[in-house]
Amino acid sequence: MHTLTRQEEEQLLTEFQKRARKHCDPAIKAFADCATGRTVSVIWACRPLQREMNACLKSYGESGELERMKLELLRQKRARAAAASQASTAETRSE
Missing domain, CATH: 1.20.5 (Single alpha-helices involved in coiled-coils or other helix-helix interfaces)
Known part of the structure; x- marks a missing residue:
């Protein structure tokens, strides 16, 4: 019993992603609000918010959680x- 099954690993990853989204919800919401109603301009108009969102998700992923x-x-x-x-x-x- 020293390993997880593939199904357990997938469930664990799904739960981890859910927790990461909850942890970074303010940054995700800010980026989504910026992107709403935009097409190509989202690339430059929302870039700082996208970087903030990605940094939050990355730091949560590297937290050891x-x-x-x-x-x-x-x-x-x-x-x-x-x-x-x-x-x-x-x-x-x-x-």
């Missing part, structure tokens, strides 16, 4: 496996 989430999930997975193992051992002994 994903690794903390992964370690917590592995800890929970090991605890469930240990509990299941103890339950099956106790069940076998009682027979």
Whole structure:
């Protein structure tokens, strides 16, 4: 139980992205508000806001939060496996 399945990794990444968007919501909203109603001019008109949004998302990604989430999930997975193992051992002994 030292690794995550591909499905667990995908769920973890989805949750991480959700947390990152929530953390950076003010910057994302500011960029989205700037971009609303624009076409090509969004490139230069909203560039500072885009950089701010990207910097926020990048700093959240580099914060170690994903690794903390992964370690917590592995800890929970090991605890469930240990509990299941103890339950099956106790069940076998009682027979």
